[in-house]
Amino acid sequence: MSPATRRIATLFTTELRTMLRDRRTVIMSIVLPVVLMPVFLFAQQLMEERRTRALEARAYTYAVDGVLAEEARPLVAAAAVRGEARSARFREARVDDPGAALERGEVDVVVDATEARAVQEAARHERRGPGRPAALVGADEWLATLPPDLPALTVVYRGDRDASESAAARLRERLGEEQRARRLALASDAGFGAEVEAVLAVREENLSGGDEVAGLALGRVATLLLLVFLFTGGAIVAQDTLAGEKERGTLETLLTTAATRVEIVTAKFLLVLAVGVLIAGVQVANLLVYVGFELIPTSAPLATVVTPALAAGLFLFVLPLAALISAMLLLVSGYARSYREAQINFMPMMLACAGLALAAMMPAVPLRSAIVLVPIANISVGVKEVLVGRADWLFLAIAWAVTAGAAGWTMRLAARTLSTERLIVPSTGETYERPGVPALRPERIFTWFAVMWAVLLLVSLNTGPDFDIRLQLLINLGGIFVGGSFLFMRRFRLDWRETLLLRVPRWEVWVAVLVGAPSGIAVGTGVFQLANRIVPVPVEVLESFGQYLVPEGMSFWMLLPFLTLMPGVCEEIAFRGVLQQSLRRFFRPVPAALLVGIIFGLFHVSLFRLFPTAFLGVLFAAVTMLTGSIYPAMVWHALNNGIALVTGYYGWSLAALEPAGYAAATALLALSFWILWRTRPDADPRSPAPGRT
Amino acid sequence: MSPLLTLYRFEVRSALRERSIVINSILLPILLYPGLMWLMFTGISFVRGQTDDMASRIVVSGPLEAHAPLDRALRQDRRFQIVDPAGEDAAALRAGALDARLELSVHPVAALPGNLQALVVYDGSHERSSAARQRLVEVLEQYRDLQIRTETLARGVAARDWAGFLVEGRNVASERDMGGFLLGLMLPLMFVVMVAVGCFYPAIDTTAGERERGTWETLMTTSASRTSIVVAKYLYVATFGCVAGLLNVAAMALTMRTIVGQLAGGAVALDFSVRPEALPVLAAGAVLLSAFIAAGMMVFASFARTFREGQSMITPFYLLVLLPTVFLSSRGTAFSPALAAIPVVNVALVIRDALSGVFQWPLIGITVAVTLAAIAGLLRLAAAIVAAEAVVAGSYSGTLATFVRGLFGRAAPAPKETAR
Amino acid sequence: MIPVDVAGLTKIYVDQSRGEVRAVDDISFACQPGEIFGLLGANGAGKTTTLRMLSTILAPSAGRAAVMGHDVATAPEHVRRSLGFYSASTALYPRLTGRETLEFFARINGFPEAAVAARVEALITRFGIGEYAGARVDTLSQGMKQKVSIARTVAHDPPVLIFDEPSVGLDVLNALEMQKVIGELRDDGKTIIFSTHIMSEAERLCDRIAIIHRGRIHACGTLAELRAATGRHYLEDIFVHYVEQAGAAPTP
Structure with missing residues (x-):
């Protein structure tokens, strides 16, 4: 050895x-979990069993109501006894005001017997969402041809009561059984009895074993x-x-x-x-x-x-x-x-x-x-x-x-x-805190941005779609990002000029920005499509982006500054300014840029936008680091949003680019970064950048 | 200012400067829900995106030409993508390159002209394949119904008789009722957990933590009475539990609102605002619960000499508090006098009912009485502990169990004296 | 070979609000075999940082230090094998018994496996741990813990011993015991570096004394040399003399 x-x-x-x-330690880490797991499992199992049994053994009460009540009553009674031998029993309660009785919990469900007219009307008006599959085999057309005075039985229940919900589900199931039995009888009366079973018999074969x-x-x-x-x-x-x-x-x-x-x-x-x-x-x-x-x-x-x-x-x-x-x-x-x-x-x-x-x-x-x-x-x-x-x-x-x-x-x-x-060594190397000023530490930065994130999420969750988008942007960008950033600088007594990097960059930088912004979008789209292979985006989500960005009844051009300049300025202040400059004290450039990118991505609150926005975030972080100024990133950001919006507005899709197009875009982006690299302020002064006299 | 208030303010202020306490009692309740909900929402829409919006790749064989409606149904449905048979269907299915194979053939029983029989081949070990099978069977059944209907009507049965009646369902519970109901399923449980978590660190920090830092003795030498010191500490622990619980309710109500609505796809409208009449009950529940849990935790922690020791001493109580909440997760549990006699569970059930707008006053009375009695018992025990010199001085090295045994005189409270 | 050789040793901390802090600033000294070398300084003078650099817990910012010819930067393992480090902050494992503690430290420091058992028994006898050797450390009294702690410091029989403020928190009797043990260890031929802020201790024990203030050594020599240089008799006065002299000079 x-x-x-x-x-x-x-x-x-x-x-x-x-x-x-x-x-x-032994008890807490070994004995306790081993003992507790069965207890929890068993208790859960027991409760669920008891609940099912109670719902099963219960006698449910129903009342019949509506204009066709008398006609429907025998029908419902016949349906209610179906399957009684298997499980729960149903009993009709005669009450004067079934609606109120349901409200008071005296009956579990009310069967409202009306004419089919209303149901047909509703079906005609029902707009189908993108998620709902179309019934292509004629079920809807059939409904429309039915006589409008056909009885329609609506099982009315209260979803917030366990018994009521369970009764409604059971009663609907039994009504369906009754329906099928009646139809079978009709078919067999018409001389089409035994064969019914044979119509389009479906067998299934599972290729995998149990x-x-x-x-x-x-x-x-x-x-x-x-x-x-x-x-x-x-x-x-x-x-x-x-x-x-x-x-x-x-x-x-x-x-x-x-x-x-x-x-x-x-x-x-x-x-x-x-x-x-x-x-x-x-x-x-x-x-x-x-x-x-x-x-x-x-x-x-x-x-x-x-x-x-x-x-x-x-x-x-x-x-x-x-x-x-x-x-x-x-x-x-x-x-x-x-x-x-x-x-x-x-x-x-x-x-x-x-x-x-x-x-x-x-x-x-x-x-x-x-x-x-x-x-x-x-x-x-x-x-x-x-x-x-x-x-x-x-x-x-x-x-x-x-x-x-x-x-x-x-x-x-x-x-x-x-x-x-x-x-x-706890006693040495400790950061000395200035009196009254908390020292800036990575965990404090993260906590601060986590709280900002939560506030942002809570705000966006509680402002509905009819909320004015300009106001929402004002709250998010002006209030949370800029407000949060300045509070941060105040709390940790940071010099705001230094932190926000308010320096005028060299003129070459602007060339790089102009080249980089459009090519960056194309490369970003490529990244998005790559990410799509790992995390496929539902079509619905893609559709909802368009709806969110350009609300109805608002001029697109009026909205444009709100979606380009404001994010450009405000988000850069928060992320490439405060966040990045604070993180740079503790992290080397590459990890810092990655962290800024990921946090920036998380602030876009959607898993599907995480990759593309994180990509942009890293890009902007690199731009800021290379130029030592926040202005190029602000302009790039605004340009980026502007190009994305305008192309989207005219329906030009960057996703349709050929691989060669992506390659060209990547090359342009590389060129842009090459310019930034050569003109970076801390570059060797003896080898001046090309084009500089 | 009375010494009690001074002490209390002192405790709260120093707690607000302690990271673990701030995180557990304030940040966790606020951040946990937005975070978890966001994860849940994106996770679910992600999986939905993977299954719902992913077309089922199917191979269809057989005499489909004579069955136009079925053909149309399969071709026009966005959910299906009909691919050309490649010969090695079974292998493709097993490998997951194909989702299902539909084999149509003429049924030996000619119930109808050109009657079909169908075989759906799939691979149950692929989620996509199972989904494809389900979709296929659904379409086939719709077509079967159509065929039978057409045939029966052709044989002279009146459409009205065949239709018989329509069946619909309608939920008359209001948006707020449903919201309250769903909130009531999750909230009491999280409420108990959050109050417990909120009390956990302050309770250890203010007892064992002080001993560890050596400030316990400093405090004991001040002119404040021992009772006021302990009461101030107790109030402080209870405050943090209460704050954690209430913050949690607020964050939950704020977060749940839209997310759950979105998850339900707009099918169920839900209103998660807490009804105003439930607010006093919520507040009272928070106070009772935190008063009970704080008392229990302090009693358990008071024998610890280090933070770690405190933690392991409190953990059993913590689990004991959480154990009954298992029963709360089952939605069928009705509030009964028997349940009203169990501390923690009773308060949680009162809160659950209040969120649904149900107030059973006799049971609420029992709950309050039982909880107050439990708190009184714990405080009585705490008084006995405070009266014990050895514990206060920090030289007692036993646990609560040895102390209680000593209290009842079965064994002298003779902790093993450390060799000095 | 010079057991401990320190040249230009410097430790710089970067602090957010104060900028660069030179905790140890260009310290040089050398210890001879079998002597007790004392580092005398007030709290925060840089004693502990110096000794931690010697024991390779901290890395020097500049300068060089070697223990038994091994450089702290390039051969930290060899350095640690050649020294025993004792300080108030090096605690014992509470759940081990005294005997297990000694066995553990002898083995981990590479004492020949075959000789470990005999060495441990010898230490137990030598430090009078005898009847408590089987008891868990957390049940021992303060004095007994101190004995086990010293025994574990010398468990692997290192040629160099470092005692960083060993008498902090000890009562008079235990402190005297500590001094006695350190004296005995010197008599065994160990080279000992010993830091303290207690003048009487330094006066009684040290063969040579270095006065350290604000990270710098201001004087170094035997007590007699220091007396001669300052014209003062008591070490306390000598110390104050140098500190005042340093205070008059511009601070770095």
Whole structure:
């Protein structure tokens, strides 16, 4: 055994020993979840069963109302007794005012018997939304030809009462059965009885076996469940092992020993991994027991889906996921200066990872796509495909390698936290706060923008479509972005000229902007189409963009300044000004630009616009960094919006460009950035940019 | 200013400067809903975009020419994309390159001229394939109904008799009723969670946290009476729980409004504004709940000497509070006197009913009485704890369990003395 | 070989509101084998930062330092293997027993595996931990914890020992015990760097004393040399003399 391995082993066993001696940790992280899960599951199951049974065993009351009440009463009575032997009974209640009785809860449903006229009228006026499939086989035409005095039975119920809703559903179902029985009788009277069954008999053939379907059901949630188990299992140990040691002061002791930082992190990583895997294993076994006892219903016996060999293979496949999660937990713990800080950061991280693990729920994303490059999500999709029985070996291997690589990289970051002096030695390197002025720190910037985001979302959610778009823009851009930005600068006492980069750039920059803005849009459209391959955009969403941008009854040209200049100025102040300049204090240019882009994308509040807007955000961030001034980004932004709107207004679609068109646009964009690069203010003064005299 | 008020203001001010408390009691309730709702909304519209708007790729074979309506239905429907048969349909289906195959053939029983039989082949392990199958079966059934109807009418049955009657459904609950109902399904549960989360950190911070920082003793040496110190701390913890709970209701009502409406595709109009008559009940519920949870958490946390210890001591109580909320997620649960006797659950149910505009005063009375009794019991226990020198001085190393056992005299409260 | 050799060591922090802060500013000194070298300075003078750089917890901004010939920047592992670091902020693992603690630190610092058990027993006897060796550290008294802590510092028998304000928070008896132990360790041939702000401690223990103020060493020598240079007898007066002299000079 090499000295390094020996040291890691010594560290690992000691850590394990101290952990096991912490009785509370053991109880909280192992015993409690194992005991509580069945309790929660069982209670939920019990409640649902009780509810179904209660609804099943109940006797429902109905009243008949309307102009055709007398005619409909025997019909409803006949329908109501159908299926009585199977489940719930119905009883008619004679009440004077059925509407009021329903309101008071004296009857569960009211059958309102009217003439078909009203229904036909309504059907004629009903506008079909884009989502509703057209009934092409003549059902609507048939309805229109019916005599208008035909009885129409409307089952009236109250959707906010469980019993009423359940009664209505059952009664409608029974009325339908009654309808079918009557028609069958009519057909057989007309000498068309036995053959009815034979008309267009439909058989179905499922090419996949029961285990594949069960595998699909399991595969959709397996990774998510595993992820939650791994996170909750490893979290307590991870928080205790780095953040906890800092708090107890033992980390400094450890750092003065001969063990290197990588060794220390490796030993701790192995500990978190071991505990996480162990607890996840216990939880999975726990879960299987309930499946065995049928507390959780499954469509096919799990044993036929997951053979021991498959289980072993899956275990190997998900190992990088476990490693990545352990490394992330360790990273968060290492980044925190106390146990508490580690805990605060734990939740958002778990939610973000759980979001990635949901990838398996997406129906049309195979592993053989760009998703294979996204850690966690690729494992999630891979597990599903393996469970369904479609193992794509090459891509499984890529997914495995990608997530394992991410784990390794995260580990390196975690090891680096032990070399970050600010984090390991609490008494030195502390930022000194000026009296009354909070120090600017990354988490404070993020929190500030998170609050701005929430406010923006709440405002946009609570202003309806009939709200004047100009007013809404004024609130969003002027109020939230600019107001929030200036409050930010005031709170942290930032120099606003410096922060907003109010400097006049060199004249070449404007050439670059004029070239860059149109080509940027074309490249952005290309990015959007690429993104569309990963995250397909529903047609509805695309349609709703157009509606939102150009509301009816408003001059397009009058609206244009509101949609170009204002976002250009206001959004640049907030994002490329305040956000970017603050982040630049803590991040290097590339990560800062990426962060600005992502946050800018998130502020457009739609997953489908995230990619294109984030792309623009990064572009603008780069422009601002290269020119050292905010004005070019403002002009570019306004131009960008203007071009997009005008082309949209005249119906010119950039999406129809040929690949060569995109290539040309990319070249132009590159040219624009080349100009910016050559004329950047901190460029070597001895080699002046071309065209400069 | 009375020492109680001074202490209270002091506690609140220092709490507002503590990041974990601000995050858990203020930011979390405000940010959680917009964030979660946004995720949910985009997630759902994303999956909907993937399934609904994705055309089913189908292969159709058989004598379709004689059945014009069916042919038209399949060709004009945006949801279907008819592709040319490639020979290896089964393999394509298995690989997910094709969604379904519809095989039409002449049925041996000639019920009608050219009567068809259909075979729908699909692969249940592909979500898109299952959706295609469902769409196909739906269209086939519509066509079947049309054929039977046409034939029966041709045989002399009157259209009126065949139609018989129409069946419709109508929900008469108002938008506000439905909104209140849906809000009532989710809100009480989140309300309890949020009050508990809001109390959690302040309760630990003000007891164990003070011990850890060494400020506990400083406070005890001031001229303020021990009772006023403890009462101020208690009020402060309860305030934060209450604030967290109410902020959460506000954020939820604001967020739910449009998003859920959009999700329902405009089919259900919903109004998530909280009805005014429910507001006093909500406020009272928040106060009662936070008073109870704060008392419980402080009692549990008072034996901890470090923040971590405090956390693990409170967690059982926290889970105990959350456990009954499982019963709330089932919408059939009717508020009964038995449920009114269970703390936390009763308040949550009162809130749920209030959101739907239902006020069962006798049960509300029981709820208030039970909760107040529970709070009184906990405060009584807290008084006993405060009276115990060892606990106040921080040298007591037992837990609540050992203390309670000692209180009832079965075993002397003899925590193991640390070797000094 | 010079056990500890420090030349031009500097540590700069960048602070948002104060700009650059020179916590340690161009410090140089060398320790001879078997001597106790004292760093005497007020709180915040830069003692702890210097010693943390020596023990490779912090990285120097400029300058060079070597322990037993190993450079702190290029061979931090070798440096750490050759020294034991004791300070008030290096805590013990509360859930390990005394014996386990010593075994752990001996092993992790690369003490020959076969000799670990004997070494631990020797330490237990030497520091009088005997009857408490099997008890968990968090149940031990302050004095006993201190003994275990010193024992773990020397567990791997390093040639150089660093004591950073070891008597902080100790009562008189424990502080005297600490001084006695440090003296004994010197007698065993260890090179010891010892930082303190307590004059009597420095006077009694140190072979040579460096007076450090605002990150700079203002004087360095034996007590006799310092007395001769300043003409004052008590170390306290000597210290104040140098601090006042530094205060008169323009601050860097």
